[in-house]
Amino acid sequence: MLSTNHVVLGLVIDRPGYGYELQQRLDDRLGFLGLSDTVVYRVLDRLEHDDQIVESGPKSFGATRRGSPRVMYVATERGRSEFRRWMREPCERALVRDELHAKLVLAEPGDIGHLMTQVIAQERLCVEELTSLTRAPLRDLVGVDVPWPSVASVLIDEARAIRLQGTIDWLQRVRAVLERRASASSEQVR
Structure with missing residues (x-):
C-alpha cells in the first residue's frame, strides 16, 4: 500500500x-x-x-x-x-503507478537495481493478468438478444485489459530508462 x-x-x-x-x-x-x-x-x-x-x-x-x-x-x-x-x-499491483511513481521521485542512484526488479515483477504480473482475460469481441455485443450481464462483463474486462496494457507499456518504458541509467552508471565506474 x-x-x-x-x-x-x-x-x-x-x-x-x-x-x-x-x-x-x-x-x-x-x-x-x-x-x-x-x-x-x-x-x-x-x-x-x-x-x-x-x-x-x-x-x-x-x-x-x-x-x-x-x-x-x-x-x-x-x-x-x-x-x-x-x-x-515490491509495490502492490493495485497501486503500482502511484507507489512506483513515489519511489521513482524519491530514489537515489543506488536504488535503480531494486526499482528494476520491482518493475520487471509488476510487468510480469500485468502480462499474466492480461492473458487470463477472456474477451468476446465488442462487435458481438450490439445485438439486443445478448443478455445485459454478459455485455457488462465483457465491457468491464475490456476496460481492465486497456488499463493493464497501458500499465504494461508504461512499465516497459520505465524499465528501458532504468536499464539505460544502470548501463551508463556501470560504464562510468570502469
Missing part, C-alpha cells in the same frame, strides 16, 4: 524541512498522489512518535512575521533504515 509515512520521510531525508515547506515539496514533486493539505502534519506526528524523525530546532533562515518559529525536522537513523526497507519492498 502507498505509504504517506514513507513519502514524507523520503522528503525529510532528501532535505530537512518544516511542515508547510514539506507540504509544498510534496505538492510540487508528488502532486499526482492527490494528498490533502493537512496530511504532512499528521504524518510528521506519526514519524516523530515512531522515532523516525526528530526536531532539529527552529527554522534558521527567513524570519516569520506571525506565529511561533517553525520546527525543522530531520530523519533519524531508524527513519533512514525504514525508508531504505520500503524502497526495496
